[in-house]
Amino acid sequence: MGYFIQQLVNGLTLGSIFGLIAIGYTMVYGILGMVNFAHGDVFMIGGFISVITFLVLGLFGLTWVPFALVCMLIMSMLFTSLHGWAVERIGYRALRNSNRLAPLISAIGMSIFLENYVQLLQGARNKAITRMLAGGFQLLEDSSGFTVQVSYMQVIIIGTTIVLMAGFALMIAKTELGRQQRACEQDMRMARLLGVDVDRTISLTFIMGAALAAVAGMIWLLYYGIVDFYVGFLAGIKAFTAAVLGGVGSLPGAMLGGMLIGLIEVFFSAYFSTQYKDVAAFAILVMVLIFRPTGLLGQPDVEKV
């Protein structure tokens, strides 16, 4: 029982990361109907910017942990969202009305470019930072003597994710921007006729998705202590799987899917095999697409002729 709860905590932590990335996929898919393949690499860039901010802060001797964490969060969100914006502006905007495959191929090119860009600029070896926040507390001890450990870092990660997701859901539901986004998602041409600045809305979508991915990148860095240029590929695919599992286009679905993928991966490694955990993730993706292409919370989409 204790072992199970321990894995549950670990799974939720990993799921937070996937959920945050999945929101970016799902929002872009909802509005543009394209898979932003480069989103995983935007997440990776978020991790790198966190490392660099951490080192810059170290240069000035500003190592008080809460301050450093907030600084890393802000810088990472700021600069990564700029990258997200640039990806859309350069790679996708011109292709908005083109055939379906062109934006996807452009996105794959963008992904290859970003991976190699970071590899060339920052080196191929993984970047490790010292643990910023050590320690934790004992949640409970079961009858067999297994103690469930929760680190402070895990508390911060899950807490941050919940706060961000709640704030984000509120923004989509209540603000002017959220309304415009939902309008674009339903019918872009009609939204434009009614005075919504579609270009601006799409740009903001990419910026928000990238900002959330940046948080995920920073969490990844803090949780695992390392980041490398290739980390975005697999994490991106898993997050995409999460978005599909939850139902592409649905925000609660992305969060749910992220949590599920995190839990499945952790439990699969814990009870079956660590070697095949990535195979499990891909198998889920394939299964979901075959048996329930609309995902758990998605709307079936109607094919228009």
Added chain:
Amino acid sequence: MAVSEIAVAAGSRLERPFVDILKDAAITGAVTFALALPLVGFQTVDQTTAIVLRTRFPELFYAVAVIFLGRLLMLLTNAGLARPIAAATGALSLLWLANGFFDVFEPPHMVLGWLTWIADTVVALRAALVMRRRQVAAAGYLRSDFGEHVVVMVNRLGGWLAPFVAAFAVALPFLPFADQRVMDIGIAILTYVMLGWGLNVVVGLAGLLDLGYVAFYAVGAYTYALLSTKFGFNFWEALPLAGGMAASFGIMLGFPVLRLRGDYLAIVTLGFGEMIRLILLNWSDLSNGARGIGDIPRPSFFGMPFTPAPPEGVVAFHQYFNLDFAPIHRVIYLYYIILLLALVTNFFTLRIRKLPIGRAWEALREDEVACRALGINPTNTKLTAFAIGATFAGFAGSFFATRQGFISPESFNFLESAIILSIVVLGGMVSQIGVVVAAVVLIGGPEWFRDLSAYRMLAFGALMVAIMVWRPQGLLAHREPTVRLNDPKRAKPS
């Protein structure tokens, strides 16, 4: 700066206020600065105990300056200064190349030097294009699409050139400059040409984006490797089996997923590709895991091996033909095998396009709903395309295994799929000669410029984006209708 002087002198002729243009360019520069600041401006350097930070501000400012000037010149081009800008940047482009040889001015980094030259040349070409377009418009003609015109010309030429290219490919081993290195590059290019033609059936003709094509390549390679090392099959016996195996994998994987829409299909095939790689990596009993399979037998020429000292009772190739033993014989033989396989792929594709199934593929690509209404079974039609594409990948895979003599899962990663796909896409999806051109540029180019190989994938990705943005239908894409009502060429004068 001379450019701004020209701009001021011509200020009255500008179609947009100069201040406005300057502001726009400055904003671009500022955005570039913010984008480049964390990743270009700072470098994390590994040291024994921890990572430390180094700054790269000269590179940062140089890059920002290049982008700012490039944007400024582009906006000025649009505002009516195409002619002076084309002349100035064209001259600068040549000067910069000369500078590359004589090293008068040295940019902070070699890549930045290249970036400058590329940016400058792009601005020059664009200015020239704008100039021409304005002339055409001024003369009162309809606006002609220059790009389209070039593509049509290249495709017409392609039809003419194809036999010469094929003849050159056949004659290559006997040309005086064909040493081991040239032959190796030739084999590498032909392998990718074959893979590109094979994938073209799936992506170009049937319009199914397959991001896991390398899975079938891996299946072919492992089929031959296992059959030969465990059961003693030779290359020619294993080849059809490898193709069949890959085809059955194609059907197996394709069957459940082919009803998915385009981009979902792409992601699922990517998932399958990675699954195959991960299984090969982890199922050590079958595939020997990450250590791979070595000592894969080389192909023999009608039972005659290419070895200096064949075993008792076996006649080696050089003994039978009374030649001195030379290692290049085997390389040339491998070259001809892949050339043959590639030409078979090409011939097959060209012929099958004219059969009902080929027509059905292309129709399906254009409009699935209409096809279904006309009684074409989309699943079966797509499955044939998938299986045929997979078969060719399987052939190429077993060739790869016999050529390398060693295979491991690392040879079959997603990047390989992306390279093959970009050959097809850059070639213009459907264009057979386009695949050859793209393979020569993408595979042959980096083989020659070994020093720049670190930047190969960077250029690769950037090129994919640039070509999609510039020509979303592919570089050499030009859709000749396969059937034409009232064909002007065939129409008889009546």
